Amino acid sequence: MVEIATIKDIAELAEVSSATVSRVLNNDLSFNVPEETKNKVIEVAKRLNYKKKAERKRKTDEATEYKLGLLIWCSEQLEYSDPYYLSIRVGVERECLRRGIDIHRVFRWVEGTSQDMNLSDLHGLISIGKVNPSFILNSKDTNLQVVTVDCISSERCDAVVFDLEKAATQALDYLFELGHQRIGYIGGTTYVFSKDTKEQYVDERQRAFCRLMAEKGLLRERDLHIGGWGTESGYRLMKRAIEQGDIPSAFLIACDPMAIGALRAIDESGLQVPEEISIVSIDDIELSQYVNPPLTTVRVFSEEMGKTAVKLMLDRLKSGREASLQVTIPTELVVRKSCRGVKKDEQA
């Protein structure tokens, strides 16, 4: 890891005392330093990108003086298997990079253990994922500004979300337009993590699906398949749906990774997408255009969510804004090749 070097670091590498380093860098001629030593010190300092404290301070008079922390609610492995969260993080990092802001610390939420996060030297914390930040806001670090991404919790902090219900509605409306009436749902169970607990709640996509189907009198409990999130789970749940028989003509799948797993299960069973089963999902991760067939999905501007979180944080810190803001990021349906229209008589 590269850090801003201190005099101590240089001293260690150059094998001299800190006092010597300080004298050399301050060009103190009252003290006699052999030429060779001087050159060595300067070379090491350059290599470690040492900045004089004054220079450092000047630079930090701008936004770069803010120290931010990042809290991510899932492990690295999960992040890789669900590019949605990775993409949000990229959005945060890129915006910070663009503005020259330091992400001082990255925390990962580990379930089952009470996280003792050292937040004392941070100005702000951006929390990505379903972690309820109340325990942070209620703690002694009361000057810490928190922005949550992808989690609506208490109102006392800024939040960036996308309208999950709307995304599900966009997807489902598309299926209705195509003429589908027998539609299944594949999704996961959602939890919100608190300091020592986790709370389950019905995912908004599932809620929207049930509501819209019920309104049309089309809801069938047997066509709801809920499990874990992730490709593996999508695969298993679709397999189960197929084995159940009397399969719907279309599925709304809560996220792309699950849809990709589901596609595999359908392929193994000899059925074809979209000829026999239409699939629409939500996310639009990069992979979704490369699978076979390319996935019709609702794009969530996840990188923009991360970017907006940084902008909100800076606004809070710079302007001292008191009222919290909740920002909703748009979603848009991306039609590819995994759905087809059906006529009424085709519906079982």
Place this chain on the structure above:
Amino acid sequence: MIPIATLKEIAKIAKVSSSTVSRVLSSDYSFSVSEETRRTVIEVARSLNYRHKPGKKKNELDEGRKWNVGVLFWCSEQFELTDPFYMSIRQGIEKECDNQGLTIKRIYRWSDEDSSTIEDSEIDGLIVVGKVECIFHSKRPDMPIVFVDHCSSVEHDSVQFDAAVAARKTMEHLLHFGYDRIGYIGGNSYIRTLEGINYYEDERQQMYKRMLEEQGKFKLEDMFVGSWGVEDGYKLMSVAIKNGNLPRAFFVASDLLAIGALRALHESEIKVPEQVAIASIDGIDVSKYVNPPLTTVKVYTEEMGSTGVKLMVDRLLGRNYALHVMVETELMIRESCGSLIFHPI
């Protein structure tokens, strides 16, 4: 002077290839890079003060640009002076324009006599305040428009407060005291369009009905709806008093209505909150000075105005997707609800 680093220099220190650096910094995920490598590249880039090459989009470093904005108000100036809610939004807009170096070039007002014609050639963007639908026959369809106190369409930025949530907070608070009958005083809500006025059921009213219906306690005769001014609050409460059998508490949709209602109650010598409790929404300044001080849900109206301006600036700096913002609300518990004499159940 710290030189601007190149991809090559970053690559050297991070000990990776230049193409890896390029991929990491442009977030190319078709190429897999280990977590550790990615972090290292980003940190080296940051510590070497790496800057993206300036692209075609304007960025914050582009300081010389000064923008002109127009502001369209849903109501006349005289009306605005009687309504602290909208006045406060305007103050927020003006202050923030000042902070950001934006010039308010023109103020337009929607009037019933003629539909506003907006000369969009002289402004870079338009901020609309109030519930106004505007479909512009504009020569510049991509001129940014930000709506404050309204969400017009998916494509335009909007800043609002969640009236339904504010109403729920007020009702929950009144229900906490165990008041068995809660009445409603509110106004008719509408959106102004080019074709005329579209009425819709106010979210506060909807929430009131829903919450009482859930408990099987809703009574149509306890609802009094008119217009939104202080006078209307007075008139509507007078009607309620005359009808007799007053509810134990009232949820009043706005502070102005509540202030009028308080006056009517005082005139009839009905004690607040001992005989009738009141809670409302808005949190205008004067709400703490009336007698008794009004329990109300504060709406951060000045913040709504300034956020509208910030969204506009963000758009002008190149953001090409819409953002929809909700500003928080906060229950201010004062005396009119009975908090000093009753304990929540």
